[in-house]
Amino acid sequence: MAEESSSRDSAAPGQQGVPSQPRSSRSWLAEAGDALISVLFPAGCRICDRLLTRASRVPICKECLSSFERVAAIACEVCGRPLPGWKRAEGQPLLCPACQDKTYAFDRARSFAVYEGALVRAILLLKFEQIEPLGRWFAERLVELVKGRVDGLQADVVVPVPLHRQRERERGYNQAALISKPLAKRLRLPHKAVLLMRTRARPDKRILSLEERWESVRGAFATRPGSQVDNLRVLLVDDVFTTGATLDACARALREAGAKSVFGLTIARAVRNPLPDSSAW
Ligand SMILES: [Zn+2]
Ligand SMILES: [Zn+2]
Numbered sequence: 001m002a003e004e005s006s007s008r009d010s011a012a013p014g015q016q017g018v019p020s021q022p023r024s025s026r027s028w029l030a031e032a033g034d035a036l037i038s039v040l041f042p043a044g045c046r047i048c049d050r051l052l053t054r055a056s057r058v059p060i061c062k063e064c065l066s067s068f069e070r071v072a073a074i075a076c077e078v079c080g081r082p083l084p085g086w087k088r089a090e091g092q093p094l095l096c097p098a099c100q101d102k103t104y105a106f107d108r109a110r111s112f113a114v115y116e117g118a119l120v121r122a123i124l125l126l127k128f129e130q131i132e133p134l135g136r137w138f139a140e141r142l143v144e145l146v147k148g149r150v151d152g153l154q155a156d157v158v159v160p161v162p163l164h165r166q167r168e169r170e171r172g173y174n175q176a177a178l179i180s181k182p183l184a185k186r187l188r189l190p191h192k193a194v195l196l197m198r199t200r201a202r203p204d205k206r207i208l209s210l211e212e213r214w215e216s217v218r219g220a221f222a223t224r225p226g227s228q229v230d231n232l233r234v235l236l237v238d239d240v241f242t243t244g245a246t247l248d249a250c251a252r253a254l255r256e257a258g259a260k261s262v263f264g265l266t267i268a269r270a271v272r273n274p275l276p277d278s279s280a281w
Helices: 002-040 062-066 118-129 132-147 165-171 175-187 210-217 245-256
Strands: 108-114 157-160 196-198 221-223 233-241 261-269
Touching (some): 108 132, 118 233, 132 261, 196 245
Parallel strands (some): 233 261
Antiparallel strands (some): 196 221
């Protein structure tokens, strides 16, 4: 009995040895995978430093990407400004004070998420490091935004808000075009990066007040001479909607050149912007 038991015992390590082979090859594969990921993403998530473990060229982890706070559904029907707690009056469109005053020259504007937290950092990465996969990821979010609209999206061309020529030369690219180009491709619309131009550079000083923001972009954009704008429905793309002054100035230039409609789309929406709140009106 003792021998039998010992022979079973002696057989045991061999039986255990059989499954140990695939285990070691699995761990080899896992190590190779980790090595590949560390080659592709040596620095981890560019926002929180967490190790990036999935096959994506966006250098931001899924926790950070899912932390972006979507703009609330209760929002101004024209400019998309979130209006928490507001109620639609029977038969009346829900409009923020600025849109009740017909402030903007664009027909509609919508944004993907609120400009705060990780999204501020993500936009800085796009803006200063030209991370194209991030631009494509943002473009996908804008596609979801326009596809979800009940009234559909009527557009003929996609146009990025332009930088001044000199600024674009210094930077080497326009961050808005990193979003608008893949967006146009996904929507199967022509991308017209040269339809609009910025004729006056942004002032170097930090703009603080609402008036300064509006003043700095008033008349700063024009359509390029010779470009066909007449009757076009334009999808205008930018990274951040702060006061709406930039989209407004671009929309004015497009409308003067004969554009039929202008729909603004931005990744982020500043909600703590210097527009007066409803109690101040
Ligand atoms: Zn992260
Ligand atoms: Zn509004």
